[in-house]
Amino acid sequence: MLGWALIFLIVALIAAALGFGGIAGAAAGIAKILFFVFLALLVISLLSHLLRGRSSKL
Template identity: 55%
Template sequence: MLRYAVVFFVIAMIAAVFGFGGIAAAAAEFAKILFIIFLVLCAVSLIWGLSKDRG
């Protein structure tokens, strides 16, 4: 999932260089959403792993 966030970030940067404002904004927003989802899933798996070690 982090790979998709990076891919959409790169697409947003390329679109920004060429001046496609709407495409760049959409790709950047989608990359941000995917990155937030990745962070949440990472935190959940970390907490889940720590709770499995204790019990």
């Protein structure tokens, strides 16, 4: 999914440079949504790692 976010970011930048407002806006919106999804997944992953703690292996 991170690849998709990067692709939409590149499409938004190219479309903005060429002046296509609708395409740039849509791609930027999708990239923004994917960014926040990844940010939420990062926070959930970090919290689960911290709450789980270290397991002692014998």
